[in-house]
Amino acid sequence: MIFDTALTDLTSTGIFFTWSNQRNDNPISIMLDRTLVNDKWIASYPNSSYKVLSTSISDHSPLNITTGEHIIYAHRFMFKNYWTKYQDFWDALVDIFAVQVEGIPILKLYDKLRNLKVVIKGANWNSSNSIISLIDALTQQQVNIQTHIDLDPLNPENHNNLKYINSKLMYYNSMWTTWLKQRAKINWLKHGEEDLKFLYSRIHRRRAVNSSTIDCILTGPSQDRNSKIQDIISFFKAQLNQSNSVTADTRHIPIGTGLPSHLDEALIKPVTYAEVKNVVFAGHSDSALGPDGYNFFFLQKLLAHYWIQSLQGCSIVFH
Template identity: 40%
Template structure:
């Protein structure tokens, strides 16, 4: 066993890494291979620790030495200020200090840029951690090997001990040629990177994309505090028409308002529903379109149905949750070039596939297809092999990930799945029909969900008003009573819809809408009856307010 699998070591330009590895690797194995490999690693470690390497620590130590020399010359010049030799030497030392300070600053800046480019904004925490560590209180250290000495000596001994272990020895000659330059960009390419972007290039980048997608970043994670603020502003604007209003009461929650109309809401989309729809759309595009983003995500994470690793981003974790929720609606169609993960994607119903196959967990289905035929291991269980071979391979298929066994899903179908676990309402089509009036349907919706501020509803919130119905002055006021168990309101509906005379008892609003569905009439007449009912609810509620708060009645 050699050291050729140590792939993380980069060979320096001067070949010193290669020479040390070659020196360790050259002796043939002797005895147990594992023991020989461990001894070679120890030998390589000792060679690395005892070698002279260029580092920022060496530059810093050299700068400290220059500052000491500078202070020495300043003391001598203070005693003999006109000595030309001392002044010339001081000038030379100052020049070296300026030069190496610039090199040290450049070294640190380039290292910070490399960290930023590698880790992005998530790596800001290392900067603040350094600042907090430097500003923190000094911890008391006790050196058990030197009992009785001062604390300062203990600290200095500990620092010296670990410096001798981990820090390489300083360079004998501070020659800048020993410091590796690293990866650089060719001068001809650098000019193209720093030149100004023109308006024509911006227009080309914006309008050359797909007409079905908006330019800009495809998705982001909005903080929860911003989502709460958006909810508050949206609810105030919808219920009161003013986002600056305060201390006004509304009886229905914003979550219920944002439900689909079929579930008893108004069909407004929340940021969570929009994010779910976007995630489903992104999952579909990852599999069906080969883009730099899709290739990078599949290379890094293999599949959204694979458990995310510990270092996965928040966005990918959210994408995995969406994929798990919408899993019953995503269906795979096998094609030779499809990026379908063999072990993680639900392209087959075979159970225990990972226990039967001896393949990489990152393997794709296309690796087991050759010339439109399945190529499976010969020692595979016959039942599993027959089940896989029964799955057809589509050579000419355009898409490999379908939505409900159709081509591609639309955004509306994605959002609909977000509310799958919410029961549907049987009165939604009574309010939101073709030709409905938004004002009357909205008040009918308030009535059916219990948002009208009746005496019964206010009592549950510890607000007490006269509980007697102001229309009939007979029973307690509630939404069920006002529409249409109240004798006053029921007489109105009888005048407008004479067929209601067949009712034996005065119904409430949901019962009356159900009765309209059973009414033997054509579609136009049914829409007219629904419009009349919604209009009656609005006008009856207006009459109730006039009688209760205005002290007058119109009829």
């Protein structure tokens, strides 16, 4: 039944065993009572959890379910690979990188990347919900066109419209699949897995487990949330910041070999565009994000776009 209805265990805290036979001889304690939810519950109550209470006068432990307090978390910027399929993204990128800025080249690059983040966060295509809305609208159009074909099967215009809608559906579904693969950080879809509902449910589930477990730790009747946060910080400070009484004796450290003089020039010569290009394109497009939220896929698309623009003789300067 659990597998047929796609149920999963809700995050729990408190007592582990929920039932016992309450006998001194041959005692039995098992986790008999559970809370099972589906993906719609997790999507509606991502911070929900339950606490196993003491048995009191019963042989079963009561389960206290809470939906979790509504906490708005600051999400880290994560570059979505499918953004490169939008013309608005490239328009924003070209406008930002075409602006001449004074200063050190690496700082100018960081400044433009920050400005690009601001534009992306304010765009209507930023959220993956925009793809879902387009897919839903196209699916409804597909149903309407198929209804017209049933009434007039020889009308070529209906068949052309259906072909166009099917191609758009395939395009946006591929974008959605790309985002799921990137977000889930797994390769299920690489080998033909098409159960997107199950995969999306796993994404919700992982997020729910992380958030609800933290909320269970930080909330409770004894202390307020901020006090528990400070206690946790103080605990790890004491564990990780202990003074080390052992000091190294520098007299026993051997002196290393000096750098050969013929390598001096290689260390100070400017980095060439070809070297940068080789390093960037050697990175995997599905690799983890950098500290700024951008990945190798973005850098590869950026350099490829710059190379195409330079071949066409455009006046855009990417430095």
